[in-house]
Amino acid sequence: MSDEHAVIIGASHAAAQLSAGLRQGGWEGRISIVGAEAIPPYHRPPLSKDYLAGDKHADELLIRPATYYEQQGIDLVLGSRVTRIDRAGKEIELHDGGRIPYSKLALTTGAHVRKLDIAGGELDGVFYLRDLNDVDRIRAYVGPGKSAVIIGGGYIGLETAASLRKQDMAVTVLEAMPRVLQRVTAPEVSAFYSRVHAEEGVNIITDAQVQAIEGGAGVEGVSLADGTRIAADLVIIGVGVIPATELAEAAGLEVNNGIVVDEYARTSDHDIVAAGDCTFHYNPIYDRHLRLESVQNATDQAKLAAGTLCGKLEAYNALPWFWSDQYDLKLQIAGLSQGFDRVVMRGDSETGRSFAAFYFGGDRLLAVDAVNRPKEFMSVRRALGQGQSADPALLADESADIKAAFS
Amino acid sequence: MPSVKFIAHDGQETEVHVAAGTNVMHAAVDNGVSGILADCGGACSCATCHCYIDEAWQDRTGSPDDVEEQMLDFVMELKPNSRLSCQIVVDDSLDGLVVHLPEKQI
Numbered sequence: 001m002s003d004e005h006a007v008i009i010g011a012s013h014a015a016a017q018l019s020a021g022l023r024q025g026g027w028e029g030r031i032s033i034v035g036a037e038a039i040p041p042y043h044r045p046p047l048s049k050d051y052l053a054g055d056k057h058a059d060e061l062l063i064r065p066a067t068y069y070e071q072q073g074i075d076l077v078l079g080s081r082v083t084r085i086d087r088a089g090k091e092i093e094l095h096d097g098g099r100i101p102y103s104k105l106a107l108t109t110g111a112h113v114r115k116l117d118i119a120g121g122e123l124d125g126v127f128y129l130r131d132l133n134d135v136d137r138i139r140a141y142v143g144p145g146k147s148a149v150i151i152g153g154g155y156i157g158l159e160t161a162a163s164l165r166k167q168d169m170a171v172t173v174l175e176a177m178p179r180v181l182q183r184v185t186a187p188e189v190s191a192f193y194s195r196v197h198a199e200e201g202v203n204i205i206t207d208a209q210v211q212a213i214e215g216g217a218g219v220e221g222v223s224l225a226d227g228t229r230i231a232a233d234l235v236i237i238g239v240g241v242i243p244a245t246e247l248a249e250a251a252g253l254e255v256n257n258g259i260v261v262d263e264y265a266r267t268s269d270h271d272i273v274a275a276g277d278c279t280f281h282y283n284p285i286y287d288r289h290l291r292l293e294s295v296q297n298a299t300d301q302a303k304l305a306a307g308t309l310c311g312k313l314e315a316y317n318a319l320p321w322f323w324s325d326q327y328d329l330k331l332q333i334a335g336l337s338q339g340f341d342r343v344v345m346r347g348d349s350e351t352g353r354s355f356a357a358f359y360f361g362g363d364r365l366l367a368v369d370a371v372n373r374p375k376e377f378m379s380v381r382r383a384l385g386q387g388q389s390a391d392p393a394l395l396a397d398e399s400a401d402i403k404a405a406f407s
Numbered sequence: 408m409p410s411v412k413f414i415a416h417d418g419q420e421t422e423v424h425v426a427a428g429t430n431v432m433h434a435a436v437d438n439g440v441s442g443i444l445a446d447c448g449g450a451c452s453c454a455t456c457h458c459y460i461d462e463a464w465q466d467r468t469g470s471p472d473d474v475e476e477q478m479l480d481f482v483m484e485l486k487p488n489s490r491l492s493c494q495i496v497v498d499d500s501l502d503g504l505v506v507h508l509p510e511k512q513i
């Protein structure tokens with residue numbers, strides 16, 4: 001029996017994969033996952049989708065059932081916040097003063113929502129959306145005929161709008177930029193999502209300067225700088241996240257827009273790995289350092305981190321991908337579009353609900369946003385993963401087989 | 408509770424019992440059956456939950472919808488009985504289902 005002890009801080013996507021990966025990789029010592037939330041790791045993406053829409057039960061969200069961890073000898077220490085890492089003593093400290101010794105440590109602390117400093121932000125009925133607990137509280141305010149204002153027109157804001165519309169609420173989305181999804185997609189794709197949301201009855205206001213959230217006992221509305229006032233029984237703020245680096249920082253690990261890790265998911269202390277939303281890491285496909293907020297990255301990085309702790313080093317080389325479900329739209333994104341200078345469209349985004357937008361930087365295909373086009377999504381995933389190039393003319397030509405566009 | 412038998416690429420068999428309404432992907436993942444990755448958690452977005460439905464059961468599991476079909480086109484070693492396991496819900500009519508697992512997902 002080994003007296004090694006791998007301790008994982010944070011109990012979500014990365015932690016679930018890391019702990020399973022440790023056992024698969026032959027780790028014989030103890031494994032503990034310490035998480036602030038009260039339930040075992042669960043799928044976060046459905047929170048703004050099926051779960052908020054009421055189409056999924058909480059039990060169905062678990063990544064693996066609690067019995068799995070028992071069977072694998074993985075201790076879940078839930079509802080426990082880690083307050084300090086003592087690197088010299090190789091211990092972590094919990095909020096209740098408890099201490100847990102480690103021989104190897106993994107940080108999968110994810111991200112915290114970015115808080116908006118705004119008058120009325122503390123009113124009853126104003127929420128952020130990150131955890132299961134948030135959605136359970138939000139659901140008390142959801143119902144037909146009630147109204148909701150969503151501050152932030154990113155993926156989570158738009159998914160939330162779709163889920164609330166499904167339940168017959170009056171929904172307004174306030175976006176500070178000139179278009180929704182501005183930081184992540186091309187104008188064509190933003191225009192598409194604005195159109196569909198309008199068709200579904202969502203009121204989208206861009207260039208919106210939110211001045212205050214108003215109300216008495218509870219929230220009553222949101223006022224804008226131009227004098228507009230929108231009534232609301234529920235306000236959900238989705239203006240991005242910041243990586244949860246506070247423990248790493250206090251422990252003296254290198255932090256720069258996330259916990260800095262090398263290609264093997266090691267932090268500046270090689271007994272400590274990190275994976276998921278909390279990391280700042282190098283991606284060889286795009287030849288730059290990235291911080292990603294995606295299940296793909298949490299999972300792929302956690303696999304490597306587990307390997308590293310088991311002594312099997314494998315360098316990170318994963319293609320980023322992501323998805324977002326709204327109404328009948330299945331958006332699948334492969335690659336990273338940042339830095340694109342040209343977009344090639346396949347299909348009709350102006351009137352239809354199925355198209356793909358291919359992003360190029362010079363001659364190089366960078367990414368695809370595929371709406372109800374799994375084939376285009378999978379083709380690009382494969383092509384970028386294998387370093388293939390793409391012919392823009394064939395991509396744009398609907399009569400040509402998509403697979404023929406890559407070589 | 409319906410049972411599902413997974414047969415790994417190396418021939419190893421695992422039989423699990425699941426509540427009716429569980430999908431085949433969860434039947435594997437929840438019981439520690441390796442060979443199914445399920446990176447997207449059943450959103451039909453990753454194609455890492457590929458499996459082969461035993462020929463004797465193919466009629467009863469039905470056929471893939473358009474999205475699943477398009478995703479399947481890219482799995483390793485596509486066969487006529489290929490399916491994405493997250494898209495098959497186990498109910499009492501599938502009690503005893505036999506599922507073969509591929510050598511690799513990606």
Ligand SMILES: Cc1cc2nc3c(=O)[nH]c(=O)nc-3n(C[C@H](O)[C@H](O)[C@H](O)COP(=O)(O)OP(=O)(O)OC[C@H]3O[C@@H](n4cnc5c(N)ncnc54)[C@H](O)[C@@H]3O)c2cc1C
Pocket residue numbers: 009010011012013014015034035036037044045046047048080081082083108109110111129130131156244247275276277278292293294295296298321322323324325
């Ligand atoms: C509503 C919503 C929808 C999303 N949709 C998608 C999608 O469609 N596709 C996609 O790819 N991604 C999506 N994402 C992003 C995805 O969920 C994240 O990328 C993923 O959850 C990251 O996993 P993680 O393990 O790195 O961290 P997280 O999931 O952020 O988990 C970190 C955990 O660590 C805990 N923790 C932090 N600090 C401490 C501490 N000091 N002590 C104890 N515990 C601590 C936190 O409580 C939390 O439970 C979505 C996210 C949200 C919120």
Ligand code: FES
Pocket residue numbers: 432444445446447448449450451452453454455456491492493494
């Ligand atoms: S789990 Fe991702 S497609 Fe089935």
